[in-house]
Amino acid sequence: MEARTEARAPQKLTGKGQATRARILEHAAELIYAKGVHATNNEQLRRAAGISGSQLNYYFPTKESLVLAVIQWQAERVLTFHRSERFTRFESLDSLREWARYYIAYERSCQEGCTLGSLASEIIKTDLDVRTELASAFRQWRDIFRDGIERMQQLGRISAEADPTRLAHLLLSAFQGGMLLAQVARDIAPLEDALRAAIDHVRAFAMPPAEELEDQ
Amino acid sequence: MEARTEARAPQKLTGKGQATRARILEHAAELIYAKGVHATNNEQLRRAAGISGSQLNYYFPTKESLVLAVIQWQAERVLTFHRSERFTRFESLDSLREWARYYIAYERSCQEGCTLGSLASEIIKTDLDVRTELASAFRQWRDIFRDGIERMQQLGRISAEADPTRLAHLLLSAFQGGMLLAQVARDIAPLEDALRAAIDHVRAFAMPPAEELEDQ
Structure with a gap:
């Protein structure tokens, strides 16, 4: 696997990719707003956004990028x-x-x-x-x-x-x-x-x- | 070991105990002010205050109490x-x-x-x-x-x-x-x-x- 640390730029994604990225972001923003950055983990985000761990990693390889x-x-x-x-x-x-x-x-x-x-x-x-x-x-x-x-x-x-x-x-x-x-x-x-x-x-x-x- | 979660009340400590507790607190306050609560861990605090893990646990059994x-x-x-x-x-x-x-x-x-x-x-x-x-x-x-x-x-x-x-x-x-x-x-x-x-x-x-x- 490539060693990326930055998020995928939305403009380089397909329409479907952009929609998935937007859905992840919306759920991440809501979780972070409600519970704070530190209490928000990948497991909660995957469940809330209905995505797999590899999908999450594809769009946001690190917590910093997210x-x-x-x-x-x-x-x-x-x-x-x-x-x-x-x-x-x-x-x-x-x-x-x-x-x-x-x-x-x-x-x-x-x-x-x-x-x-x-x-x-x-x-x-x-x-x-x-x-x-x-x-x-x-x-x-x-x-x-x-x-x-x-x-x-x-x-x-x-x-x-x-x-x-x-x-x-x-x-x-x-x-x-x-x-x-x-x-x-x-x-x-x-x-x-x-x-x-x-x-x-x-x-x-x-x-x-x-x-x-x-x-x- | 007793299952305490609250910090020892200063008034129940000996003079030496109160001094140790005050030293821990002073270092904890400085570490937390400089780095934030989440980035401050027991290891740093023990080193900064010059105390053992069991001493720290005696005065502040949980992060919440600290x-x-x-x-x-x-x-x-x-x-x-x-x-x-x-x-x-x-x-x-x-x-x-x-x-x-x-x-x-x-x-x-x-x-x-x-x-x-x-x-x-x-x-x-x-x-x-x-x-x-x-x-x-x-x-x-x-x-x-x-x-x-x-x-x-x-x-x-x-x-x-x-x-x-x-x-x-x-x-x-x-x-x-x-x-x-x-x-x-x-x-x-x-x-x-x-x-x-x-x-x-x-x-x-x-x-x-x-x-x-x-x-x-």
């Missing part, structure tokens, strides 16, 4: 969701509020946290060579908020005094930290408070200035 | 640090700024993140029965900020309109999320931005009102 593909899969999903029409490119405070409402109402926020952040925190200290991939995903995510705030400035909705990168880091940090605290407490309140306060802070730069924090 | 003790040890340390004179019970904006400066300058923020938060995120999905302990630690940590903000209100430093629990959740979430983003990016900027923005938000409630955000 985890890397799951990171890419989760990153793609979270970035696509944030870029969806629902949030209208985050060019208004209402879209930020809609975003917060979504995750506050999401039943798995308190149980498993953020699909990407919980995975990142679990493996950031391990030897798995995935930090570059994670950094790229979080940078793109941060940029979605930063670009939205820059557009709010161009549209005259928030003051030019606001620092879009700083506000974007606040939003994403409040989200990630709030998700961790909500998981630990099994209570959505820390996430809800953190997101509402972070959005209130963005709102403090609203133009014309908001008279008072009437919707706290 | 992890639980490390959580208590790290929680005690972080809570004691936050309650130290340095931060004067967080009863001023300056003490919050001093706190942010400390962690922004702390060289391990970008490498290993928060001593307690990084441990919590790594194990929150595992079967280890430690969630109650983590929840208690984060609640006490949150309460330090909440109590500080309540005192700022009593002292007339910030408006009675501010919601102390919400602001405390923002500060702790920004800290935890910023630590994760800083670790992933190997760059302190996300943490620095998140903390400064969170403190700016608290400052928005300052009395008399701050004229402008002059120190952004």
